[in-house]
Amino acid sequence: MPRSVALALSRHVGLYELAAPCAIFGVDRSDLAGCPWYSFRVCAPGKIPVDQWFIAHTAHTYDDLVSADTVIVPTCHDDDLRPPSDLVEAVRVAHASGARIVSICTGAFVLAEAGVLSGKHATTHWLHAATLARRYPDITVEPDVLYIDEGDVLTSAGKAAGSDLCLHIVRTDYGAATANAIARRLVTPPHRDGGQAQYIPAAATATPDWLQDTLAWAQRHIGDPLTVASLAREAGVSPRTLNRNFHQRLATSPLRWLQQQRLQCAQELLETTDHTVDRIAELAGFAGATALRREFHLTLHTTPDVYRRTWSVWPRTQ
DNA sequence: CCTATTCCCCGCCATA
DNA sequence: CTTATGGCGGGGAATA
Numbered sequence: 001m002p003r004s005v006a007l008a009l010s011r012h013v014g015l016y017e018l019a020a021p022c023a024i025f026g027v028d029r030s031d032l033a034g035c036p037w038y039s040f041r042v043c044a045p046g047k048i049p050v051d052q053w054f055i056a057h058t059a060h061t062y063d064d065l066v067s068a069d070t071v072i073v074p075t076c077h078d079d080d081l082r083p084p085s086d087l088v089e090a091v092r093v094a095h096a097s098g099a100r101i102v103s104i105c106t107g108a109f110v111l112a113e114a115g116v117l118s119g120k121h122a123t124t125h126w127l128h129a130a131t132l133a134r135r136y137p138d139i140t141v142e143p144d145v146l147y148i149d150e151g152d153v154l155t156s157a158g159k160a161a162g163s164d165l166c167l168h169i170v171r172t173d174y175g176a177a178t179a180n181a182i183a184r185r186l187v188t189p190p191h192r193d194g195g196q197a198q199y200i201p202a203a204a205t206a207t208p209d210w211l212q213d214t215l216a217w218a219q220r221h222i223g224d225p226l227t228v229a230s231l232a233r234e235a236g237v238s239p240r241t242l243n244r245n246f247h248q249r250l251a252t253s254p255l256r257w258l259q260q261q262r263l264q265c266a267q268e269l270l271e272t273t274d275h276t277v278d279r280i281a282e283l284a285g286f287a288g289a290t291a292l293r294r295e296f297h298l299t300l301h302t303t304p305d306v307y308r309r310t311w312s313v314w315p316r317t318q
Numbered sequence: 319c320c321t322a323t324t325c326c327c328c329g330c331c332a333t334a
Numbered sequence: 335c336t337t338a339t340g341g342c343g344g345g346g347a348a349t350a
Contacts, residue, residue, distance in 0.1 A: 228326065238340050243327070255326060255348095287349065294348095 003173060006068035009044035009058065010077055010087050010110075015051045017074035017104050020163035024170060024182060025072075032181045033174045041068070045086060062090040070100045070169070073107035074162065081131060083110040091116065095152070102154045102169065104162035111153065112136045120150045125158035144251070175311035176267040207249045210235055214242075218258065222265050222285045228254045262286055263295050270308040277304045 005025040007018070026040040043060040050056050065071050071094045077084045091114040095101050103111050108124035111117050112132060121140045124132050129143035142148060147156035147165040149172075156165035163186075171179035214235040218226060231254055232239040239254075246254050266284040269275060275283070281292040296304050 239326085240328090240340055240342095241338080244339085247328095253327065291349085 003069040004039045004041070004067070005070045005072065006060070006065045007040070007042045007072045007074065008062065008065055008087055008090070008110075009042060009048045009050075009056055010075060010084050011048060012078055013048060013050055013056075013075040014105075014159070015054065016159045017107075017162055018050070020166045021072050021074065021104070023186060024163070024166040025070075029178070029182060032185070033178045035174075038070075062086055065090045066094045066097060066099070068094065068099055070102060071095075072102045072104065073110045074104040076106035076109040081106060081109045081128060083113045088113045098152075100152050100154070102156075102165065104156050104165065105158045108132060108155045109135075111155065112139060116153050117155070120153060121148050122150075122153075122155040123148050123157050124155065127158075175271055176264060177271040177311070180268065208245075210237075211245055211249060215257075219261055222261055223283050224285060225287075226258060226285060228258075231258075258285075259295055260299075262292075263299060266292055266295075266304070267307065267311075270304055271311045280304070 005021070007021050007025075009018075022040075022042075025038045026042075028037045030037040041060045041064060042056070042058045043062055043064050044056060044058045045061055047055050047057040071091060073087070073091065076082075077087075087110055091101060091110055095114065095116045101111055101114075101116050103122075103124070105125050106128055108117070108122055109128075109132060112122070112135070117136065117139045119138055121142055122132070123129070123142045123145050126143050129141050132139065133141040145157065146161045147154060147168065149168065154165060154169070156162050167179050167183055170182060214231060217234055218231060228239055228242065232242045235242055237245075242254055246252055246257060250257060252260070262284045266280050266286070269280045269283060270277075273280070277292065278289045281287075281289045284292065286292040286295070292304060296302060296307065300307065302310075
């Protein structure tokens, strides 16, 4: 069953924040998913200037937000970050009736004003994180993450992080293979998943070439028994320096990063092949099926077999 | 499930 | 003086 996604425009919205949701949810990807894609609508109260170069005029109003399964708020109203009350109200109603609420950049201020972030972890553009935390003390603001998934409420950091969050949502709804296929088609990196639960590490900032090369090399050799030492040797630095660089640019440790890559590889193999779990563990570079199961349990809270039954592209009945 | 061993992480400090 | 690197070692986690 296709899910409906509604994008809420308000004044002072930027083109950049709109790009990811429109390209990812708004363009029909049923060929990649193998089943119906989202239905997508853009909602606004009348004509809205977009970044001063365009005027958006939409077929839907905020009234049409409340019936959507997923509501995306890509921006806040003005420079004071005071959200428009009609949008706040629409978000409140949509959430109350079970919709999943998503914010990009300063859209978090709309969610906060609507009360759907109370007691939760959230993020926003780093420039405004302190303001958000000050204004809404019952929200735990995480300034250094790409996005946060609280289940029914998801927030992402500035602009570009919205793309990562949209892909994360596709991953949740349609599986890793579909999300990765879209990432390939958009020629954007498939995002790296955070180690701890749903928290995603900070964006890679100005990653030096030697590190990028090493990451690419490791991904090509993910099936080999890679160690931190062999990564360091390939990179031409000491394990200590490698460790430091991983923390600085990727906000994780070498081994944790490796395990993420292995897990992602295993997910794709489970979805797209009928290899045994043992074979997949071997191909993905795990020490054994036990190690794979352990990783699945720790980060996905499920088992490889259940995961495969949920996401496999093979027996696509109906 | 328990044990032994290997591997990894990270503070600390010396060095370049 | 500031900044990045690398070695060391205790403590902890993963693997066999």
